[in-house]
Amino acid sequence: MSMTRTDLTGRRGRARRLVRPTLRGAVFLGLGAVLFAVAWVYDERDLLFVAGLLLLVSAAALGFVLVHPLRVAVTRTFRPGTVSAGLSAAVTIQIRNLAPAPMPGLRWRDLAARGVAVPPSQPLRTLAPGWAGRTAAGDTAVVSYHVHTTRRGVYPIGPLMLGRTDPFGLAYSEWPVGAPHDLTVTPRVTALPGNGVSITRGEGSRHERVRHLDNDSDELIAREYRPGDPMRRVNWPATARHGEIMVRQEEQRSHPEARLILDTTRGGHGADHDTEFEVAIELAASIAVHLLEGGFRLDVVELGPCQLVPGRSRPGDPKARHDPDDGRRGGLRGDEPASFTGPEGVLSLVDALANVVQRDRPARARGDDDVWDSGHRPAPALGRQIPGFAVLVDIGTGDTRDLAALRGLCQPAVAFVFDTVSAQALERLTDAGWQCVQVNAASGVAAAWAQAGLDRAETR
Template identity: 30%
Template sequence: MQAWRRLTPRGRIVLVFGLLVVLFGILFTSRDLIWLGAFACVVAIGALLMVSWPVKGLRHERRLAVTSVPVGTEFGVAINLTSSGGGLPRLLHFEDVVPPSMGIRPRFALSGGVPSKGYRVGYRLEGVQRGRFRIGPLLVRSLDPFGLARNDMAFVTTTEIAVTPRIFELGGLRAGSSGLSAEARTANAGLVGQDDVLVREYRRGDDVRRVHWRSTARVGELMVRREEQSWQPSTRLLVDNRACAHAGTGPQSSFEWAVSAAASAGLALLAEGSTLELADADGLTFSPDSDRSIRRTQLLHELTDITLTSAESLAAGLFAAGEERRPSSSVLAVLGQLTDVDLATLIEATPRSGSAHALLLDVGTFAGSRQGSAQAHYAMELANRGWQVSLATASTSVPNAWAALREVSGVLAT
């Protein structure tokens, strides 16, 4: 049965034809018909044996020009083929498996097998959809010269490519309006003394030797030194990844807009020296690291892998379990469709001495609807509670929304 499957339609016709001619030759005692039918059968069986013969020492190596690319960027793939032996002459068809979103599978053929000096072929793909994808395995089809039989084989190795969010060059948020720049963070660190000591309110059971009298005199309440090391005020970057808060499909969806905006904004904040925390609707993703370059790489990795979640609240991303919220921390939120409960959660999370910025999406426009008034209402409510808000639609680019957020005092629709 396996041998029958390896025959092409042409090969099956030749084999069946040969058997029928042999049968008629026997019935009519015609030696010529028997010889003709036998020759046809031998040709079909010989083709089957030829393609079933192993390809000696066939190896391949796939190389990618890069290991990760932003959405919408092309990248090159090179395949090097080598073979340690000649083997029988045959036609080899190669096909490299690629993700459907990256285009058509590249195909090429070699007549007579792989040359002794090897063979190199290259092709280009485009990262259209964010995520991690695997290229391969390489499929090999062995054909005889007459196209009567085929034998399909496959290598097992694959190569990973990460398609990161689309990145836009964004400027830093102004210190006067955002409090996210280095100068503003220093000014906002109201509970950090000249000796760079981190303090908190006194709790019953605290050792009185930890009382920080300078902060106590300034605040008017008993303050004690924290046991942990001193910290720098940080910015929490919140990405709204709730499935119920987004609309649209594919790269043009509101969620992909939000991920791209979060990645671009996060890199802009890191570039100006901010200490960054990343959170989504499921909670805190990662906290600051001592090596800024690692934080930059980790930010892109996390936002490459982020997916929609079934969570319905933003509370986990704004208030991590067991976390004591730092009074001078700032919040930058990229938000989808809000509800009254979300509004109350965001208002509660407004930093006491830090800044609060929000890129708010009019999600309905990403599904083809007209611009609604619900999101504009929530944007105005947040602005009235001290947030700086930029309201964006499907036609708003990330740089334009960010520029509006940098300039706005209150809320601005873009």
Template identity: 30%
Template sequence: MTGRPRRRTLTPRGRGFVGAGVVLAIAGVVLGFEDIVRVGVLLVALALLALAFARRPAAPLTVQRTVTPETVMPDQRAEVQVTFTNTGRRASSLYLAEERVDYVLGDRPRFVLPRTDAGGTREVGYVVRSQLRGRYPLGPVTLHQRDPFGLTSVTRTVDGVGELLVLPRVVPLGSSHPPGAGLGSEGETPQMVALHGEEDVSIRGYHDGDDLRKVHWPATAHRGELMVRQEDRPARRSAIVVLDSRESGHRGSGAAGSFEWAVSAAASIVVRLEELGYQLHLATRESMVAHTFEGAQGAAQLVHDLASADVGADLEFGQVVSHAHELVRLGGLVTAIVTPHDESLLGDLAAMRQPGAAALGFVLDTDTFAGAAGPTPQAAAVRDRLAAAGWRVVVVDARTSIPQAWATVSNRALVQVGSL
């Protein structure tokens, strides 16, 4: 967070002073006019003195940023408070400050940083907003200074970078839920996975034959009757959401691109599945590298992870599908958002659905996101292949909303799976 080495240069005015001074001095010598020589020497000396003055050690500054709120949704404004602290023994100079930010956040903020006494602080603020999700660095800040005559320019960079996290759009998916997520017999599907090592402890009244070592004395004292601990292993629904991030498969750019639709859909689905009580796993190229999809995570953390999702090589998605197979071998709901690209992976993807469990497929007709008229035969072929394996599938084009696609695959009135 200390300042980087400064760059000190003569401004165009300063170089003009030096050039004019040299010409006047030479002309004065040639013509024999001492006054002209003195003027020339004065101009050169003034520029050199200004440059020497600019070489003085600058007061050390540190910078700290506070972003409110720390995470935002697309198009939501965030306020950034930048605090400069003078850690030196003398006052700092007057600077023109420029904060370096990503172009999607808007123009680079510029502001005047007043003179700061030793040990003092100065605070400035600005507002940023992004239409696209992602992690955006804030800073470092560059300080510019000129002498009173405008002959020299000093530029220094103060280290220290903040961050703004823009989450993907999460849209409500209504009250519908996938097969096996209801009550009663629907909860007895392979989507119910026992969590070994966890204990669900409840308190109940004492029955004849109960182990006295399980008596819960605080509850007994409170109730006035013997109470014992009942320890059961809970059964929890498990779900995995697979995101196809093959760069060669996606079309379009920005918020209207197919990949952004896929990321927003994945974020909305994990939020809805958590509401239904599922344990969640997210299979993406990023989670595979970080080994984070092997353990269940909450929807909030997964949405944060999706903010950094990006497209990658085809080989990486093959590895994602291979690793995801290990998570669903004991059953669980599978949700996949895929592109109609490289049909060689379709067999492995279709096989992720376990017998008796549900699988939901969202096939992106990616050409429509680039302006083509749909539907395309490639997307229909992927749909039919997954449907033949027992998946509930919908083809998504650029006009399909996420709630519409979710309502289609979770429609309980469907008679023929996959004929959508």
């Protein structure tokens, strides 16, 4: 549940105040104007009086709703606070009267960003007078509705629009009350079968725990010598410290590592490939959750300017002070990858993926290609050989070259390649040793994952 509260007394939000005559008021104004014209032409003073009365009453009604502000406090609650695309969320709004007079005849409606359907204007029961410092019976009304979203994103909902008419029903006004609050819609996450792909070199869904044989590894512990232990396992520094023979014992790592590479760049000709990109985000989210729930520490590398690193300043933010190149090079060009682990990592990652959009390809500095071709990779790409999964929508020549050079650090190396990727890029990745799984916008996420496992089994 996510609850956000705004105490406002009719302050103007992004929406504008609306004041207009009702149908009855429009009839009064029109009839008064016609009668006034006729009376003026024919010098009919009695008719002129009637016309003036109609116009005066209409103007008074407009003035009443214009200068009679609402004083309310609004509380908006989302349940759940974060919802997956394709599911519904309940929006509950609590409206409390802060004025010492009752508020009858109110109507309410909520505003929302495009893509979220909200109910039309509806009547609100009479609110009893409110009293400062205490809650009076009947001074609060609660309304609710459901929103259904089909696409991930962050959708501002609000402000609440409260409307009222004058006692004669001649004029209507609406005030924006409260502020917009964001509803986060995360990408769909499909549960992947456990026997789809061998994560390491082993046994389907049951990943092989990684062991280190380096004497200096932090994941090696020392224990006392036991008869039968080979002398080659004697830990001489620990023996010197403890004054007795100590041997090395391997400790299994609780968080094996994996790498997910996500193509967040626009296509080679500036095409967005919106449909394919949305499926790619769902596929990436499903793979990431599958790995995180399997105990992996996951590094997510974006080919475009980085958007997932927590605390990174958003490009274009005038208040941000940061390195102008920060977050603009892409994960294979010097930006640090975003790392996630555990249940908290699952929540953080799917929330972050709700905001990811396609962006222009990072500008390549002079000499970048020479660095890669000479075998010296940027720091974020360095590391031990770990499982690597890439989700590619439409990569360019430079990104293709980078991924081919990265192949040696990925085992297995599986690339989910949409049919928008060029044949040349597909051929180069295949030649470099990537297992390329063809995907299209209509492909199911689970089917693509299972196909990767089938292809891998056939190549053994």
